[in-house]
Amino acid sequence: MKKYKVGVIGATGMVGQRFVTLIAEHPWFELKEVAASKRSAGKRYEDAVSARWFMQKPIPDCAKDLIVKSAEDDIAEIAANVDFVFSAVDMKKEEIRALEEAYAKAECPVVSNNSAHRWTEDVPMVVPEINPEHIEVISSQRKRLGTKRGFIAVKSNCSLQSYVPALHPLKDEFGLTKALVCTYQAISGAGKVFDTFPEIIDNVIPYIGGEEEKSEQEPLKLWGKLENGKIVTAASPSITAQCFRVAASDGHMAAVFMSFEKKPTIEEIKERWASFSGVPQKLGLPSAPKQFIHYFEEDNRPQTKLDRNIENGMAVSVGRLRPDSQYDYKFVCLSHNTLRGAAGGAVLLAELLCAKGYMD
Numbered sequence: 001m002k003k004y005k006v007g008v009i010g011a012t013g014m015v016g017q018r019f020v021t022l023i024a025e026h027p028w029f030e031l032k033e034v035a036a037s038k039r040s041a042g043k044r045y046e047d048a049v050s051a052r053w054f055m056q057k058p059i060p061d062c063a064k065d066l067i068v069k070s071a072e073d074d075i076a077e078i079a080a081n082v083d084f085v086f087s088a089v090d091m092k093k094e095e096i097r098a099l100e101e102a103y104a105k106a107e108c109p110v111v112s113n114n115s116a117h118r119w120t121e122d123v124p125m126v127v128p129e130i131n132p133e134h135i136e137v138i139s140s141q142r143k144r145l146g147t148k149r150g151f152i153a154v155k156s157n158c159s160l161q162s163y164v165p166a167l168h169p170l171k172d173e174f175g176l177t178k179a180l181v182c183t184y185q186a187i188s189g190a191g192k193v194f195d196t197f198p199e200i201i202d203n204v205i206p207y208i209g210g211e212e213e214k215s216e217q218e219p220l221k222l223w224g225k226l227e228n229g230k231i232v233t234a235a236s237p238s239i240t241a242q243c244f245r246v247a248a249s250d251g252h253m254a255a256v257f258m259s260f261e262k263k264p265t266i267e268e269i270k271e272r273w274a275s276f277s278g279v280p281q282k283l284g285l286p287s288a289p290k291q292f293i294h295y296f297e298e299d300n301r302p303q304t305k306l307d308r309n310i311e312n313g314m315a316v317s318v319g320r321l322r323p324d325s326q327y328d329y330k331f332v333c334l335s336h337n338t339l340r341g342a343a344g345g346a347v348l349l350a351e352l353l354c355a356k357g358y359m360d
């Protein structure tokens with residue numbers, strides 16, 4: 001099979017390193033370009049990241065000798081040398097919007113981890129098991145941008161990657177009306193490790209800027225419909241969220257309460273979770289988990305440290321489903337924030353786009 005040539009924009013950062021590590025082992029993708037800020041440009045990748053390599057695996061051989069390019073200055077050169085890029089940069093939103101559009105206009109598709117384009121109406125925001133059909137909006141986006149190949153596709157925020165998959169197979173059949181969510185989010189979500197975030201040790205911080213709004217609103221775009229060349233967001237369910245930073249390295253947990261128009265039984269909910277399989281599973285995409293939702297019967301599971309890596313960090317763990325006195329039911333769920341919630345989710349989206357011909 002043809003290998004797709006891939007670049008990573010923001011390759012020196014926490015998510016960028018995860019992209020580099022995943023691409024190095026990927027059966028369809030070949031790492032050709034790494035780019036970051038002007039501070040890193042011109043350095044060998046290994047030299048640019050050696051003092052801040054956060055992954056457990058060593059720096060992949062295919063990346064070590066690549067010369068880091070300037071993400072902003074070398075667009076034409078990078079676009080000419082790859083089939084598409086992943087993007088994970090820490091810049092102002094307007095700058096990211098402009099940068100990603102510049103790559104798309106240079107006929108280089110962008111699969112982005114950043115939030116800058118999540119609310120652009122003709123940019124699909126996709127969790128491949130939930131709304132794969134939203135990628136069809138790309139034809140309208142290409143018309144707006146005046147491109148033949150170039151486009152932007154994004155993944156949604158890491159906080160919701162556990163509870164939206166759990167709510168999705170129940171939503172339409174049982175009429176999900178509302179959900180209340182409290183998240184317990186790992187420090188890698190802030191681009192940190194314990195050495196660089198000592199104030200989190202023995203602590204919980206009850207605020208993550210912008211996270212509660214994303215947790216409440218982004219599910220409605222995921223559950224939206226493609227109409228007249230744009231994604232129209234769903235009007236319901238109503239979601240309210242509180243997001244906390246906790247002293248875990250990786251893994252975002254959520255405590256969820258939910259109510260329905262037609263209240264299902266506990267057995268019906270567990271059955272829908274067990275049988276939930278989406279387009280990535282049907283197509284056999286390389287990063288797709290075999291079983292998307294893993295339900296634990298033990299009272300003390302899922303646990304962040306024990307369960308975040310299930311199915312290479314791409315599956316969702318759920319447990320403690322039980323009746324609630326104010327909502328119909330409550331449960332706990334967990335997903336790996338830099339794998340399913342960031343780079344892994346974007347790699348799965350890129351695989352879907354390749355399988356559907358958007359990267360050819």
Ligand SMILES: NC(=O)c1ccc[n+]([C@@H]2O[C@H](COP(=O)([O-])OP(=O)(O)OC[C@H]3O[C@@H](n4cnc5c(N)ncnc54)[C@H](OP(=O)(O)O)[C@@H]3O)[C@@H](O)[C@H]2O)c1
Nearest residue numbers: 010012013014015036037040071088089090188189191342
């Ligand atoms: N960490 C997570 O779990 C997570 C999850 C979901 C989404 N995100 C989002 O993903 C993005 C990256 O997060 P991160 O945690 O990987 O951040 P990070 O570790 O701070 O890395 C930031 C990257 O952006 C590059 N960069 C900074 N300024 C730049 C500029 N002016 N031009 C080009 N590149 C520039 C940096 O290059 P230098 O090394 O040269 O400075 C580095 O490669 C952010 O938007 C974040 O909100 C993160």
